[in-house]
Every structure is written in structure tokens, then in C-alpha cells.
Amino acid sequence: MTTAARTGAEEDVQRRIPDVAALISALDRNDYLADVGLATALFLAVRLPQPILLEGEAGVGKTEAAKALAQLLDTPLYRLQCYEGIDAGEALYEWNHQRQLLGIRLAEVRDASVTETDLYSPEYLLRRPLLQAIEHPGPRPAVLLLDEIDRADAEFEAFTFELLAEAAVTIPELGTIRATHPPIVILTSNRTRDLHDALTRRCLYHWIDYPGPERIAEIVRRRVPASSGQLALQAAAVITKLRTLDLAKAPGISEAIDWVSALAVLGIGQIDATTAEQTLGAVVKNRDDLELVGARGAEWLVAGTGG
């Protein structure tokens, strides 16, 4: 079994994540609740290993999943937030030119000599997330999160993948840096454009569904320890109800967390029509939506949610 065609994950990682069930409980210990689908996806991403593309509504915990995975592996998370026009200088590395100039001037003042190798030594190198993830010395691979890859240009997408497939970077002045522990790669996308086929072909894929009220309540309880369990359940029920309305911006898990935090700060232990109306701004963040909810009335909102 150990002589697979591909190397698979390193032994240390294998020991930490022996199977899907172990990954679920390890994520749970890091306060991240994953269902079996997401856990399977992350498990395969780590163990095959293979980059994984996570998609889902805003606020279902795509970024959090990467953070929790890094935490449980006790390894750094390098995050690259993609945007239009991002280039290698911002993603991979860049020479710190200002410091190099300063170095030259200082050398002149001190009558010291400066050679080109002095100026292009690692101390003048600005390491960006991709290089940091590849350079990571171990003992376990780093987690590299390429957030919202769909915002970057298609060329950048191709460049990144070429680099990750090689797991090596060549800097002309320094030589080739090869990864001793190739990073675990997690990509997220908001589907603003079709990703290139070459990328989807190389990636595992998981669509994160919006969780049910019990799971939302459980997440809220974890994230807002100050809140009572009853309050979290109630808030989750109201938010699930709000999602049945045809809202322009349907509230997500982050809204549930914000709302329960707000209620906890205000010292409110139970949601009723009045308190719901007062604090609705933490949940519904669009004027049209507020009108729509207002038309239904706060009574409808809290009815049957244990309030």
C-alpha cells in the first residue's frame, strides 16, 4: 500500500489525519464544524495530495476551512487574496528596491564596496505568499489559500498553477528554490467567471451547501461563547426563516454570529418582536430587504422560534 504510484502525503501528516472521521473530530476541536462532504474533500486534498477548489455562497466558511486545517496541522497558513491585475511581484516575490538603494548609499558613506551579489541576497527579497508557502521548511507542509481566484486574470491563474505543479521557483539572481514540503493548496471562487478548464481539471471540487438551523446554532455557540444556547438556536431559526423570503442579500452564518454577538453585548437573552426589530440591522443589510421584512412584521419573524 505504501508503494503507490504517487508519493501521497507525508507520514507525519498521515498520522495526524488517518481517516475522514478523525479529520472531522480534529476540525471540531479547532472549532470548525465540517460535514462529511467537506471533510472528505479536505481529507483527499491533504492525502492525495491535490489542490481543492471550494465554492459556495458568501459566508459558508470557505476561508475558515483553510484556517482550521492549518491550525489542526499546526502549520502556517499563507493567504493570497486575488484581485484584478495581481501579478508575480505581489504573489511570488519582489526585490526590495528601496532598501537596495539605501544599501548602496550607506556603503558609499562608509567607503565600503558593494557587489551585485550583496544586493541580491535573500535579505533584500520580499517574500510574497506563494514563495513563503513553497519555502516553508516544515516539518509539515504549509496551507496555501488562494482566495477568490476568479478575480485574478486568467493568465495569473495559469501562472500560479504552473508554479504549484512544479513546486519550485526560479529567481534569476538566487537560483531555484524547491519546496521540501509542497503546500496544501485550497482555492476559493465566487463564480464571477468560468475558471479555466486546466485549473478545474487539476483540482478536486466541493460545493459547500448552506447549513441547516441546528448546525448554524452550533457554529454560533462556538464562535460567541458569551451567548446562551437558547439564543443561538433562536437566532438560527430566525435566519433560516429570513432565508425563505426572497431577499436580495440573504443573511448568512456571519450575520448570525454578528447578530448573536450584538444581542450578547446588549444583554438580551431572548429574541422577541421588539428586540428583533431593534437589532435587525445586524442581519438585514439592504433597504429593499428591510422593507420586505417590515411588511411581514417582527411578530411573524419570531413566531415559532421559541421566543
Next chain:
Amino acid sequence: MAGTLQPAAAALPAVESASLAAAFVTALRRAGLSCSPDRAVRLAEALRLIPPSDAGKLYWACRVVLVSSREQLPVFDAVFSAVFRGGFDPAARSGSPAAAAAPPPGGPEQARTRPSPAEDRAPGQAPPQARTAPAVASAGPDGGDRNTPGREAVLAMASTEERLHQMSFAQLSDAEVREIRRLASRLLLATPRRLSRRTRKSEHSSARLDVRATVRAARRSGTDTTRLLYARRREQRRKLVMLCDVSGSMEPYARVFVSLLQGAVATAGAEAFVFSTRLTRLTRQLALRDPDEALARAAEAAPDWAGGTRIAESIRHFVDEHGRRGVARGAVVVIFSDGWAQEDPAQVAAQMARLRRLAHRIIWVNPRKSAPGYQPLAGGMAAAMPYCDAFVSGHNYTALAEVASAIRGNGQPLRKERGNS
């Protein structure tokens, strides 16, 4: 030890997981999902890591490895439950390769309606499925001259088909429609420019000083900074989004407009959608190089072609699923529709207002505008008017020039109440 052994009966031997993977991938391919053979290899590896001791484990391992977008999930689920009879039902527990090797599902409806992979079919040849598509899909093989070097066909170009250019699309014969469609797909559409986040080198000192580039240049010539380099923001064309009404009342025009959409997707990188009772994204289908094939695929993908109209619902769907994510932000949005809908005009107005807040410009193309004495008073159209930057007819080939000009941004600024009509 954490790594307890799986029950021996549950873990499939490596050979069996490989044949299971291969058989399932083949079934998916027959149902129209693009699954390359290397996915089967990956699945076999995944099944070695996650022994499929129950249907849930098998399902998730297969899904994570084989699916590559949310849209594929319904087909995948259908094929999975057909192949492994019983889906999540633990009683079925049929990880048996015998089930996987069985012939592909004859059942799942979704699988049937999906187009089969392109390579299974000669180019330009009709797909094997029966099509319900109307005129747009019926072009013969005579479009063979489409490689003529007339890519930049200019509108003003005097041609022997002067008469054709002035005729309303509704009055054209099938052969003439074919000719017009060929011309329409060659129209060059260009959106106005905006500043992008990218920069390019500039000689003008009015631009921002680019320290990095300056130092890099200095390094080549010596250590002293001799020449200052500047960077200015590069300009980029705005995104172009086209929504075409393909309901029954629009049919004579839609067959030409869809060709225009196809040209826009191919040459201007536009996003294309059609709607009647519901919205369908056609960018992928129209991106094919062969226009007839592209239109046939488009007709397949939008099964409600030539049905009723639900404008507000379609715009709402567009904004929710595509526009807000970024497709419509700062974009030029072109809507081809006669504005006849069986909906509450207030709904149309509300959805247009949402679109208005995202888009840079909204252009409404309504072929009925050419009719003498036409006033945009019909419910939906009247409700949408206040949110449009330009209102043009586009009913014949010459009128398409107005559409192109409105997209470029030289149209009458309708909303500012200037101009004479």
C-alpha cells in the same frame, strides 16, 4: 494508534477500486459530464484512501474527485444513484463493481437532455437528440464561407444587399435570415473604456512615479538613478452583458439577435443570456467557433425557447445568480426584448432598479420601436424605461448600427432628458 484497520470486507482490493472507478467515469461521460480518464486514476487513489464501506463514503469520494462545478451536481447525483442503485440508502450498500459495470443508466432524464461530448460528433452535424429548437438551429451547410476575411465587416459598407439591410427581420425569408445572421455575428461591438488596476509604462511625468521600474532600469545602466520612469493606469474595456428575450413574440427577431450575441461572445468576450420564462446562460455554448453548432447547443440549453415571457423574474435571477457576483458590475448591459410580459410592471421596475445599481449602462433594444407611432406604454416596457440609458430598435441590419453605437456609448443620453426623442 489512530490508524485502525478498516473492516477487511469493506475495503475493496486495489484492482476492484480501479475498475469501479473506470466504469463509473465511463457512465458519467455517457451522461454528458466531461470526465477525463486521469480522473478515474485519481478516483481509484481516493478510494484507496477512503475505503467505500458505505454509500455515503463512496458518494462523497466520487463527488469530490469527479465533479468540477455546481451545475454538474444534478447529473452526477442521477448517474450515481442509477449506477449504485439506491444512492444514500445504507441497505443498498452496493459498492459492488458488478453494479458499476452495468450498462449506463437508461433512466435519468437529466442525463438525456445534456449534450454529449463534442468529440463524439462530427463538427456541424446535428446532435443525436431530437431538438425542439426553432429557426435558429435550422441553418443548412451553406454557411461554409464563414472563413472569408471579412471579420471586420463594417456597417456602413455598401453592399449588394442594401435592400436586405433596410428590411425588418420579421419580413425576411429563411435564406435572407441566414445571410443577416452571418453579418450580425461579424458586427464589431466595443464597450467604453475604464481605468483598470493594471499599469503600463508611461513617458509623461503627469503619471505616477514607478520607483521599482526606475531602480530596475538604473541597475542595468549602473547604480545611479538617471532616468525616472512613470506608470499610468491602463485602460480596459468594460464588460459586455447581453440578455435576449427568446419568447414567442420575439421569435422573428431573436433568431438574428442570438447571432449578434454569438459574435459578441466570440469577439468582445461578452456574457450572453437568453430568457423567456426563465433565464439561461449561453456564454459557454455560444463560445464555440462554429456558429451553427453554437446556436444548436444554445437551443438545447434553453428548453423554454419561444415560450412566454417573465422579464422581472429573469432579471431578478440574472442579478442574484450572476450580476451581483461581478458579471454586471460596471458593465454595459444590453437587453433585447419587446417588453411584453404577463407580470406586474412594478416588479419589472424593482428589478430594473437593482440592475441599474450594478451596471454602468443599460441599453434596451426593442424591435417594436420601429413601428409607426410606437410609444413605450406597454406595462413592462414603460416600467423599465426610466432605468435605461439608451432605447433603440435594432429591427433591421442598419438599426443594429444604433445598437453598436449605443454600446460604444455615443447613444442619446436618454435619462438626462436631452436630445429630441
